Amino acid sequence: MDAVKAWVAANYEKPMASMQHSLQAAYVVFSFCAAFFIGGIKGTPFLVITPSMVVGPVAAALMILGNVGVILLLFPAHVWWTIYSLIKTDRINAGLKLAVLMALPILFGLWLGLGIFGSALVALGYGFFTPWISTFEAFRQESERKKFVHGIVDGTWGTIKGSCTVVRDFADLCFHSYPVYLKELRESSQNCDPHSIRLLDVPSCIIVGLLGLVVDIPLYTVIALIKSPYMLFKGWQRLLHDLISREGPFLETVCVPIAGLAILFWPLVVVGSVLLAIVSSIFVGLYGAVIVYQENSFRRGVSYVVAMVAEFDEYTNDWLYLREGTVLPKPSYRKRKPSNSIDFSVRTGMSIKGAEHPTGPSEAPAMLVPNLAPARSVREAIQEVKMVQIWENIMKSCEQRGRDLLDLNVITTLDLTEWLRAKESGPETIGLGLPSYSLLRTLMQSIRAGSGGLLLGNGFEVNQHNRPQDRLLDWFFHPVLVLKEQIQALNMTEEEVRFLEKLTLFIGNPTSASGWDNGAAVPQDPVRTAQIQAISRRLVGIVRSLSKFPTYRRRFRHVVKLLVAYSIEREGSSASSHSVSFFEITQLEV
Template sequence: MEPPRGVLASIWNFVRFLPYFVGLLLLGTIKGAILCPLICLIITIGNSAITLALWPMHFVWTYYSILRAKKIGPVLKLVLFIFLPVPLILSPAVAICGSVLGGIAYGFFAPIFATFQAVGEGKTNEFFHCFYDGTRSSIECSFTVVRDFMDVSRHSYLSIMEDLRQQEPQDGQYYEIRLVHLPGAVIAGVLGFLIDMPLISLIAMFKGPYMLFKGWHRLFHDLLGREGPFLETICVPFAGLAIILWPLAVTGAVLASIVSSIFLGGYAGVVVYQESSFWFGLCYIVASLSLYDEYSNDVLDMPDWSCFPRPHYRRNMVLSRMNSRASTISRPGSFRNPPSRSGSVKNPIIEIKPLELLHLLFDEAKRFGESLVSEGLITPQDIEDAKSKGSCGIVTIGLPAYSLFQALLRSVKANSSGILIGNDLNEITSTNRPKDVFFDWFLNPLLIIKDQIKAENLSATEEEYFGKLVLLRGDPVRLKSSSIGPPPESERKKAELDALARRLQGITKSMSRYPTFLRHFDNIVEALLEDLMKKNIVNRPTGGSQRLTKSRSLFHRVFSQRSVRSRATTSNSGCDPESQRSVETTSTENV
């Protein structure tokens, strides 16, 4: 499908599109108005209940973790103990207000976007999907939002606090605070807030109308000429929706500027503390106005200058020049030079979406988990621990880390510039990766680890040893007692592999804090449990009571008693035979 050529073709396409777009917009708006109260109610009640129920635990556990933290000095702990109640007391109100606003926005706009997606390319029975899409799926996703919020409030929070308690100070130096500069830093932060917030708000509101009309001009140009963001998908309905919703985007940008001005002005206190000078903090308050003004000019493609002065606020002039250079963002080329149609259509860059990438990672973990279960490296007790504890373990952390290792090893052997993931060997590179800072935190370190694995030039035996080391590193007892193969002869190489395994598990542990991670990983645990159930039935003698239709509770009891019997037998290996027989008889009777 080619974009329309010529002015008349573009105008006719636009006129033909109007009733089609208006009908979809009205239908989506009706569905959004009907479902918005219900979805908002689900998200608000669910998130508010979780917030209020876990708030006492969060309050106590935050203080306990700071008290036990090894990287924080005594004076800094005292300061945190004094100022922490303010954010901790305000956090429930912020969470509840955010849930209400997020529930309203999601409940209204999700059905609208689903209505437009129902008529996308490759869709069948479009008339039915226009009415159905965005109804049940939006309600189900609202429950998913509550589930992910609970995982973040419980699992991610506890994981972060655990790291805070267990991390050792680097080079024996913990974080400390200099009390002599603290009053000046507080005063500078308050002055920065009082001065920068109103001025930056005025600048943002002054440039808001210019952003509105410039964006409308660009969107209408793209709509008629099929350029810019609408070139690849040729999705005219979404272009019209973007035109209608552009004022909301401008309003959101202005509000985001006002909110960011609080932190931008408050950073003056950090400058005072870092530079040990109150004067540099005052200079930063003035320079931050210039930084924001020039940044907004670059985004809006306005002349590159500012009426505000920019005094130096750092002692090191090199750092000052680096900050000045970093603040001047290159102007978006899409405003001046739209992408070439021919090159983009012939050689499209297929960007991997964040959820697609996560699904690929979980599919890898499930596939390797099934093979490791068959090999006996993952036991029923490991799966039970993953279901009950849900924290660091062989299944929860070791299995995803092992999957990442296999993907990196596959990429090294294929001499890929990126990372090959999945059965279809999807290559993730810097060009098609999800455009999200969150993925940069993990992709770049994984690429560095891939280069380090390539430099190690591992043999087949070392690859097997390294894989089992990554899998079992979270359980030192199993790591010592299990046969993971002969280690490398070189002690240096052995230490390097141990360090790489530790880094892979650290990256995986950080990934496990992502909101959707725990929900998807529960499905993998259930699949491994089902696989163990089937194998347990196949291996046992056939009988009327041993059918696939047995309840899941019975299988949990079977695995639990088997694990108890194996541990009891092992622990009583030095006892007399009568004791061992009594243990086995008791376990069999319980089954």
């Protein structure tokens, strides 16, 4: 019997398995070629017969014209806002104001040059490659009919809409977020110790800043160009190794076409890395003036300029599997580690040896070097929570909390419409209070459920293991977890929690808070009251910082419009009976 089984396995099962594997490989190759061809037609302007074939040029043109238009139209306002804020602020003395004002022409020139060049580069990449990637994503559909339909449709109108959305978010960042930063610079002077510099140190700062530009830009460029061939072949070697051994993105068959696209476009990643190294060298060189100010030493500023070249060479050697260390001189430029130093390092998280690179002021900005270590499987990547999911959950939570407050008549339709019509911030109860209150409810829900992270509205927990590895999220996630621990340590009663909710929603305004009877009780202990007020201020501060992020304003305005529509529907009256109709609400401009 065993002999019969061995004969069947040798003459039937193994050949069939080999044939099945060959057919599967042939199907993958065919899918890749088909997706590459269809995506190329949609993304590039050959054979212009249908609208889908001009998606790339149209989307790129919209993004270039929109972003460049925003930069040029707001440039005079940015100059005036910046100079006015520097003159009015008390956080820096006259010498430091003079040094910054003398550096402003260079900074504004960089803003114009890099802004326009970066907008054009991003627009071309988005317009021409998004249809391609969308087509490859469509070939992951299970049904053959869905593959064909989505392969033709995906990445056409969605790409054009996406380019308009990018312009909208960029305009919000320039027109709303930047003035908020400057306003905080002017108004936060009472709570911060002023920074000062001697007038004699101003020439030293200027000389070292110019020396950094003259030295670091050409040397960074030379190092990046010399090492770019190594990066090209090392990346191809890593990707081909994963392809042959079926690891990382090549583990699942349906993802092989997309991973194959990564192999073809790897040279573009290398080119982008070189460009990023050149751009980062500008800011690294200018930071030499900051070193002179922090260390109060011209010599240490010059040492920084020299050391950054060696740091960059050593850092890229680590990432590209080259020899350790560097032959370039690396003088010491720090006699102490300043608390307000700025970290210009760019890293992806783990070194080739698996240890995290230390982050500190002595690290050099690196090229955009993707992690060349073996990639995780696609299944592991899918299990990680995405930043988009967190954004969507934050906005859905705001909408749900807003509906609850509308049902309780705590906020009104008039408050919502006033915030939408306001040219600047509008009522703080809506713009800051509502999202702060929503965040507080999320934290309390996580604490009561015993969660180690944040328990989102859909019941999914975001913790240190599955959180997105995103630098923007780092600025938000860790402070929120610290705040959660502080709230948990207070061990508040239910009445104190209600008091905290009232303080957070109305931004500590006792007049407005008195109209909401939610069962709150002010603690008898003044120390405990101050602790709860401090928690409320931290919540509002986190949301205030969060409101400056890209896409936040657009998404939150959409939430407010949905709340207006819900309020009108709840009251059971027609839109025409209100001071503003729902049609007008949906058509409100930024």
